[in-house]
Amino acid sequence: MEKKVKIKINGKEFEVDSEKSILQAARENGIYIPAICYSDRFGAIGACRICAVEIAGMKKPMLSCAAKVKDGMEVTTNSPALDQLRREIIYEWDTFHPLQCGVCDKSGECELQNINYEFNITENPKEAQTDPLSIPQGTIHYEWKIIHHDANLCIQCRRCVAVCDKVVNFGILALVKKDGDRKEIDTKDGKPLDCEFCGQCVSVCPTGAMSSKLFKYKARAWEMEKVPTTCGFCSSGCQMDLNVKNNEILRVTSEEYTPNMANLCNLGRFNYSVSKSDRLIKDYSLNSKTLNQEAMLLELSQILKNTPKEKIFGISGARETHEDNLAFKMFFNNTLSNNNIDSLSSTHIGKLYKYLPQSVNTLYDFSDISDANLIICFGGDIANEMPRIDWSITRGAKLLKTSKVISAYWKDTKIDTLGSIPLRYEPGRELDFLTSFAFALKSEGYGAGLDGLDSLTGSEFDVSSIMEEVKKASNIAFIVCQEALERSNGEEIAKAVSNIALLLKDKIKVYASSKYNNAFGALYNNYGSSNEFSIQRLLEFAKEGKIETLILLNADLFSFLSDNEAKIVRDSVKNIVLFDTFESKTSLIANAIVPVPFFTSQSGTFINAEGRVNKINKAIECNVPCAWEFLFKLSTNLGYNLSSAKLQLKDKKITLNGPADKIYTINTNSSVKGDGEFVFIANYSKFRTSVYSGYGEGAKLAQSQSVLHISKEDAQRIGLNDGDIANIEANGASIALPVKIDEQMPKSVLAAQLWFENTNPYNITGGFNNLVRANLTKAQGGLK
Amino acid sequence: MLFKDLRKGLSVTLKYLFTHAVTCQYPTQRLNVPERGRWLHALNLHEESQKIKCIDCGLCEEVCPSKCIEIIPTENEDHTKSPAIYNIDLGRCCFCGLCVEVCPELAISMSDKYELAGYDREKFVFTKEDLIKVGIEYNNKLQKKEGAL
Ligand code: SF4
Ligand code: SF4
Ligand code: SF4
Ligand code: SF4
Ligand code: SF4
Numbered sequence: 001m002e003k004k005v006k007i008k009i010n011g012k013e014f015e016v017d018s019e020k021s022i023l024q025a026a027r028e029n030g031i032y033i034p035a036i037c038y039s040d041r042f043g044a045i046g047a048c049r050i051c052a053v054e055i056a057g058m059k060k061p062m063l064s065c066a067a068k069v070k071d072g073m074e075v076t077t078n079s080p081a082l083d084q085l086r087r088e089i090i091y092e093w094d095t096f097h098p099l100q101c102g103v104c105d106k107s108g109e110c111e112l113q114n115i116n117y118e119f120n121i122t123e124n125p126k127e128a129q130t131d132p133l134s135i136p137q138g139t140i141h142y143e144w145k146i147i148h149h150d151a152n153l154c155i156q157c158r159r160c161v162a163v164c165d166k167v168v169n170f171g172i173l174a175l176v177k178k179d180g181d182r183k184e185i186d187t188k189d190g191k192p193l194d195c196e197f198c199g200q201c202v203s204v205c206p207t208g209a210m211s212s213k214l215f216k217y218k219a220r221a222w223e224m225e226k227v228p229t230t231c232g233f234c235s236s237g238c239q240m241d242l243n244v245k246n247n248e249i250l251r252v253t254s255e256e257y258t259p260n261m262a263n264l265c266n267l268g269r270f271n272y273s274v275s276k277s278d279r280l281i282k283d284y285s286l287n288s289k290t291l292n293q294e295a296m297l298l299e300l301s302q303i304l305k306n307t308p309k310e311k312i313f314g315i316s317g318a319r320e321t322h323e324d325n326l327a328f329k330m331f332f333n334n335t336l337s338n339n340n341i342d343s344l345s346s347t348h349i350g351k352l353y354k355y356l357p358q359s360v361n362t363l364y365d366f367s368d369i370s371d372a373n374l375i376i377c378f379g380g381d382i383a384n385e386m387p388r389i390d391w392s393i394t395r396g397a398k399l400l401k402t403s404k405v406i407s408a409y410w411k412d413t414k415i416d417t418l419g420s421i422p423l424r425y426e427p428g429r430e431l432d433f434l435t436s437f438a439f440a441l442k443s444e445g446y447g448a449g450l451d452g453l454d455s456l457t458g459s460e461f462d463v464s465s466i467m468e469e470v471k472k473a474s475n476i477a478f479i480v481c482q483e484a485l486e487r488s489n490g491e492e493i494a495k496a497v498s499n500i501a502l503l504l505k506d507k508i509k510v511y512a513s514s515k516y517n518n519a520f521g522a523l524y525n526n527y528g529s530s531n532e533f534s535i536q537r538l539l540e541f542a543k544e545g546k547i548e549t550l551i552l553l554n555a556d557l558f559s560f561l562s563d564n565e566a567k568i569v570r571d572s573v574k575n576i577v578l579f580d581t582f583e584s585k586t587s588l589i590a591n592a593i594v595p596v597p598f599f600t601s602q603s604g605t606f607i608n609a610e611g612r613v614n615k616i617n618k619a620i621e622c623n624v625p626c627a628w629e630f631l632f633k634l635s636t637n638l639g640y641n642l643s644s645a646k647l648q649l650k651d652k653k654i655t656l657n658g659p660a661d662k663i664y665t666i667n668t669n670s671s672v673k674g675d676g677e678f679v680f681i682a683n684y685s686k687f688r689t690s691v692y693s694g695y696g697e698g699a700k701l702a703q704s705q706s707v708l709h710i711s712k713e714d715a716q717r718i719g720l721n722d723g724d725i726a727n728i729e730a731n732g733a734s735i736a737l738p739v740k741i742d743e744q745m746p747k748s749v750l751a752a753q754l755w756f757e758n759t760n761p762y763n764i765t766g767g768f769n770n771l772v773r774a775n776l777t778k779a780q781g782g783l784k
Numbered sequence: 785m786l787f788k789d790l791r792k793g794l795s796v797t798l799k800y801l802f803t804h805a806v807t808c809q810y811p812t813q814r815l816n817v818p819e820r821g822r823w824l825h826a827l828n829l830h831e832e833s834q835k836i837k838c839i840d841c842g843l844c845e846e847v848c849p850s851k852c853i854e855i856i857p858t859e860n861e862d863h864t865k866s867p868a869i870y871n872i873d874l875g876r877c878c879f880c881g882l883c884v885e886v887c888p889e890l891a892i893s894m895s896d897k898y899e900l901a902g903y904d905r906e907k908f909v910f911t912k913e914d915l916i917k918v919g920i921e922y923n924n925k926l927q928k929k930e931g932a933l
């Protein structure tokens with residue numbers, strides 16, 4: 001329980017939480033104390049000293065951001081002495097600070113400007129005493145990618161260092177010694193910045209010292225309109241503001257009061273130029289002929305009328321708005337009166353929520369992760385899948401220190417730097433960990449009285465190292481990564497996770513990760529509920545000639561199937577109708593193409609992994625109607641009036657339906673495809689959530705192509721160096737990828753990232769699978 | 785009665801017809817306008833480098849009450865900033881001179897050119913190039929005048 005204490009600030013008494021700092025207590029009660037380096041995002045740094053206050057009984061002023069409140073404390077936030085102290089600090093910052101507000105991108109929202117203004121500083125006695133020639137020239141890092149650092153503008157508040165370390169958990173920045181006793185912000189190793197390129201450092205910098213190269217000189221801070229919206233790149237649902245001028249997004253910002261606390265990843269913050277990509281689909285077209293909307297509606301109506309209703313199928317990409325997603329479902333269920341429809345959610349989270357019992361399938365806020373005593377992250381590299389969950393874990397383990405972390409995966413990842421208990425299984429052996437864990441829980445007496453407990457059996461896998469923590473914890477966050485669920489035995493994995501959830505029923509909160517921003521919305525709309533058709537059976541249905549017309553809503557066939565499989569679908573289906581925003585390999589082979597606006601050009605909602613119904617707002621005009629509008633018109637043409645349908649959700653948060661409590665029997669005999677020497681895994685990059693996410697500058701600059709991660713040992717044995725091209729061959733197919741030696745890779749394991757244009761890893765794993773045994777050779781003659 | 789008034793009026797007219805003119809004989813004659821008058825804008829160049837002084841700080845754009853200034857910035861090779869496009873729509877400008885007053889770089893000033901009528905709205909939009917030309921002409925004129933003194 002939180003304890004309350006009484007303190008006096010400037011003579012007024014307040015009752016505040018005893019855990020709070022003086023600064024927090026003052027802010028809560030509307031009392032202003034200047035503070036530059038403090039932020040709720042990473043806590044106190046104690047670098048700027050401007051937040052100093054006087055406390056009765058103390059000789060020296062204390063830093064209000066760091067000092068906690070105590071009962072009976074008497075605080076004075078302003079006095080002539082404090083004013084003088086603060087002025088001295090500002091003088092120091094100002095001394096030969098380049099007078100370049102006129103061109104500095106920070107101008108207008110610069111905290112150094114603000115504080116000078118606030119203290120009405122018009123002259124600087126310090127500067128008068130300093131020899132201008134003694135002022136060293138700070139480094140300007142023109143050579144860094146995406147981020148621009150000008151040490152001359154830096155006031156050394158170390159906010160960037162703190163955010164990179166305590167929020168992003170990347171920790172590449174430091175205040176390092178340069179010649180003399182001068183210090184500058186730089187990378188720890190002095191090499192050009194090579195990091196997550198999330199721009200958190202840019203977002204916290206009080207001055208123009210850390211800035212975005214993509215925004216450099218684009219506009220002044222006051223010229224842009226901020227349109228609040230939800231990021232459309234993953235199911236974290238980060239809240240952000242599109243900064244718009246002249247119908248163009250010039251940058252993306254976020255505010256500290258958002259649930260994501262102003263944190264955004266590379267895609268959210270820097271990838272906005274996707275919205276003006278030259279690969280946007282602008283026209284309606286039928287067999288490469290451009291049509292206007294009316295003609296397209298007529299042609300499509302004709303196609304659909306000519307197809308027997310039971311031979312029309314639909315796939316949703318789970319990336320469109322909730323409204324489009326629901327309209328698409330209704331179009332099938334009502335207009336076409338069939339349920340031949342599924343979404344890409346079914347490749348991962350759909351499996352989990354099919355089995356997860358109702359009593360444990362609640363969708364929880366990410367902030368609860370930071371408050372959990374124990375966080376178990378299973379089955380993937382969460383930082384690459386959903387950065388916001390990664391920040392929540394980091395916040396709990398590193399900043400608040402409330403949480404312990406267990407990472408169950410085949411590789412050491414970033415969260416293992418949080419002092420986690422590592423559980424390493426071989427890739428493909430996820431079930432070993434899950435069943436052993438369930439068995440150990442049962443043996444400890446968890447789930448007593450549940451039916452079917454007897455069917456739980458363990459495996460060789462040793463989970464004893466974590467049982468102590470599990471028993472101690474009263475509040476466990478269990479995170480299931482997309483990589484595990486996308487395995488070919490993902491359904492069994494889902495069942496095994498469900499068992500664990502049920503055994504730990506009262507103290508577990510299950511989270512699932514998805515790179516598809518509206519994947520949870522598709523589940524909510526009951527995609528994947530057909531008993532006959534599912535996305536996994538797309539190929540089979542196509543081959544059997546059951547599909548005559550296939551309608552794809554933001555679903556790029558080549559992003560979840562191998563090229564070959566996609567071709568088979570193409571050849572077996574008479575009409576492929578694609579509703580999409582961007583050109584893709586699918587748009588090249590579709591018969592009919594209907595453009596739909598990007599999320600920056602429409603209003604609606606996305607449902608994120610917390611189950612929150614998040615609003616998106618139109619920021620730029622694009623003259624393309626939403627998919628639901630088009631579908632409604634199409635429906636009318638087909639003789640069914642959908643226009644009275646209610647698409648908008650009133651609720652702020654959704655719940656999902658799940659089965660009754662049940663312990664599942666797990667089939668552990670999964671066979672891995674292929675017979676090569678290596679295990680190859682297709683997983684994710686934090687810089688892509690789809691192929692089209694690579695059409696933006698931020699993502700492209702951060703990572704331009706898919707690379708093959710390989711252990712040093714294996715690379716040496718085969719004679720591969722960084723950048724060499726390797727051929728990976730399995731199932732009679734092969735892909736070529738540049739090599740990246742990765743010290744964290746286990747022996748005999750290879751991994752490459754999905755959704756890059758240089759290769760399609762599904763070509764060797766096959767669709768609906770992400771793991772295969774493969775052979776590796778060095779490509780002859782370098783680049784192919 | 786009637787003729788008496790007419791005669792009086794005509795005599796005044798005739799008197800002025802033969803005395804010399806008191807108004808300026810525009811357009812054959814043009815008045816020198818006061819130096820601090822607010823007429824057509826000029827964009828100034830650095831004397832030595834002949835580079836534009838404007839750094840696109842955006843202040844004139846912001847302060848302009850009729851919102852007739854439009855600047856699109858660009859980054860130069862030496863990482864400095866200058867306007868790629870600088871337009872003033874004189875069809876909207878109210879010649880308040882606030883842009884001149886606010887400019888921290890003395891990049892924009894006002895010349896003595898006041899003949900701004902036109903047949904076409906589009907022609908009222910003066911571009912960076914137009915305004916630089918005005919600046920060069922006006923500054924030359926000022927220099928000549930200074931030299932003459
Ligand atoms: S950092 Fe702030 S004070 Fe410094 S030049 Fe930029 S806007 Fe001006
Ligand atoms: S961009 Fe992100 S990872 Fe890179 S230095 Fe900044 S905060 Fe750290
Ligand atoms: S770069 Fe910015 S955030 Fe980092 S220390 Fe300097 S002023 Fe502070
Ligand atoms: S991609 Fe995901 S984590 Fe990144 S900003 Fe967007 S919603 Fe947030
Ligand atoms: S105020 Fe001066 S320097 Fe600033 S944009 Fe206008 S003309 Fe350029």
Ligand code: FES
Pocket residue numbers: 034035036037038045046047048049050051052063064065066
């Ligand atoms: S805010 Fe307290 S030291 Fe900077």
